[in-house]
Amino acid sequence: MTFDIHVMASAFLYILPAVPRTVLLAAFVLGAGIVLGAGIAVLRIGRHRILNPVLAVWVSFTRAVPAIVQIFIAYYTVPFLLAPVLSAAAGAEVKPFDVSPYWTGCLLFILYHAAYQSENIRGALLSVPKGQYEAAMSIGMTPGQARLHIVFPQALSVVLPTFFTYYLHALKALALLFTIRVVDIFSAADIYAALVSRRTEPYAADALVYWMLCLILTAGYHRLEASLTRRGRAG
Amino acid sequence: MLSFDPSYFLAVFPQIAAALPFTFYVVAAAAAMSLLAGAAVAAVRIARVPVLYALCEVWLSFVRSMPFVLLLFLMYFTVPAFLRAAGLDTSRLPKEVYVFAAVVFGFAPVIGEVIRPAYLSVDRGQHDAARAFGFSDFDRIFRIIVPQMIPVAAPPLMNQVIEIVKDTSLMYLIGLMDLMGRANLLIHVNMGRGKLENYAAVALLYWVLVAVLEAAAQYLSRRSSGGFPGGAS
Numbered sequence: 001m002t003f004d005i006h007v008m009a010s011a012f013l014y015i016l017p018a019v020p021r022t023v024l025l026a027a028f029v030l031g032a033g034i035v036l037g038a039g040i041a042v043l044r045i046g047r048h049r050i051l052n053p054v055l056a057v058w059v060s061f062t063r064a065v066p067a068i069v070q071i072f073i074a075y076y077t078v079p080f081l082l083a084p085v086l087s088a089a090a091g092a093e094v095k096p097f098d099v100s101p102y103w104t105g106c107l108l109f110i111l112y113h114a115a116y117q118s119e120n121i122r123g124a125l126l127s128v129p130k131g132q133y134e135a136a137m138s139i140g141m142t143p144g145q146a147r148l149h150i151v152f153p154q155a156l157s158v159v160l161p162t163f164f165t166y167y168l169h170a171l172k173a174l175a176l177l178f179t180i181r182v183v184d185i186f187s188a189a190d191i192y193a194a195l196v197s198r199r200t201e202p203y204a205a206d207a208l209v210y211w212m213l214c215l216i217l218t219a220g221y222h223r224l225e226a227s228l229t230r231r232g233r234a235g
Numbered sequence: 236m237l238s239f240d241p242s243y244f245l246a247v248f249p250q251i252a253a254a255l256p257f258t259f260y261v262v263a264a265a266a267a268m269s270l271l272a273g274a275a276v277a278a279v280r281i282a283r284v285p286v287l288y289a290l291c292e293v294w295l296s297f298v299r300s301m302p303f304v305l306l307l308f309l310m311y312f313t314v315p316a317f318l319r320a321a322g323l324d325t326s327r328l329p330k331e332v333y334v335f336a337a338v339v340f341g342f343a344p345v346i347g348e349v350i351r352p353a354y355l356s357v358d359r360g361q362h363d364a365a366r367a368f369g370f371s372d373f374d375r376i377f378r379i380i381v382p383q384m385i386p387v388a389a390p391p392l393m394n395q396v397i398e399i400v401k402d403t404s405l406m407y408l409i410g411l412m413d414l415m416g417r418a419n420l421l422i423h424v425n426m427g428r429g430k431l432e433n434y435a436a437v438a439l440l441y442w443v444l445v446a447v448l449e450a451a452a453q454y455l456s457r458r459s460s461g462g463f464p465g466g467a468s
Binding site for chain 1: 237304305401415431435441445
């Protein structure tokens with residue numbers, strides 16, 4: 001079997017419609033993960049006697065176990081947990097096998113990114129010198145005000161630039177959902193490979209799609225960053 | 236429907252753990268090869284070798300855009316097609332070779348980016364002093380510079396090894412019998428039952444494995460910082 005450039009071109013066209021879907025799904029799961037992770041980071045800094053160790057164990061598990069293993073575990077548990085909830089919401093019986101793998105994929109990756117982001121954000125919060133908080137208290141701010149107006153903005157400036165790197169990770173991590181039939185940029189190539197029974201060209205086309213997408217996203221991010229820096233200086 | 240049988244879990248756990256030596260072998264070999272290739276990439280970039288420097292830049296941008304599963308499939312499906320066209324027989328290669336190829340291809344430029352700043356973090360005066368003492372180029376690099384790079388490079392390198400451990404969990408996709416491969420086989424033998432018990436065993440093994448590596452990384456960075464008189468830290 002030789003390399004057929006026409007197959008690669010048609011695979012490329014087949015994969016393209018999956019790009020916006022994947023870009024949005026990655027943004028959604030990472031965004032939700034960041035919100036949840038921020039909550040967990042604040043809770044863990046609070047050093048609750050029971051919550052802190054429980055969350056620490058969960059974060060350690062999620063960060064240590066390969067995503068593919070977590071996907072399989074989620075695939076065989078989440079539908080059983082969601083089916084009763086969806087049944088109640090829909091008012092009709094929903095069987096576990098009717099629960100779309102998209103639900104499982106979304107829920108899994110939100111929790112996955114939340115674990116990573118909780119550590120990322122916790123590190124940023126801890127990087128703000130304690131004196132900042134104490135100074136805010138000494139001028140009569142309440143603890144809540146000191147956190148909201150003094151500590152959080154400084155932590156945000158540390159953590160914001162890391163989100164783009166994490167976004168690219170989130171985009172790539174979705175590829176593994178092909179194992180549970182969620183169609184992203186990688187799955188599309190895999191499906192096309194099965195459709196035409198050729199495995200050489202579709203993956204090459206897919207590599208091209210990923211590469212171009214990441215180059216475009218990175219260029220866009222750098223432009224945004226440059227304009228924000230300019231505005232920051234002007235203000 | 237959702238059930239977990241602890242006795243079945245305990246029964247399959249040692250059977251899946253039996254795949255650990257194979258996982259170790261693949262990870263250790265792949266990591267060693269990636270380290271060598273990464274050192275070569277770092278050398279090319281430090282010496283600013285004309286064409287190769289630009290190639291390494293393109294290589295890095297390419298692999299950074301790809302999920303590992305795609306790199307693995309490119310190595311397993313796409314590259315052999317070109318090798319066959321060139322008249323090379325790839326059918327008798329052991330399958331782990333494709334994993335090695337994917338890991339080296341995917342990690343060498345990234346590891347190069349870990350080694351390069353570590354090299355540059357060593358003060359230039361160390362090179363001058365070594366030359367003044369009449370050290371050969373080889374001795375200067377390996378006896379003076381590399382030991383001072385270790386405190387800077389060891390923790391991020393260990394993180395890359397952890398990434399390799401996690402990414403190679405996908406090798407079951409090309410039919411290798413690692414932890415996931417074993418788990419899937421046991422599920423198959425058990426007629427599709429006991430999935431959760433098997434995957435839980437795999438998860439637990441990975442959790443322990445990565446926790447041990449993380450502890451080792453922390454130990455390394457604590458021990459090596461300040462361990463060398465006049466070292467970088």
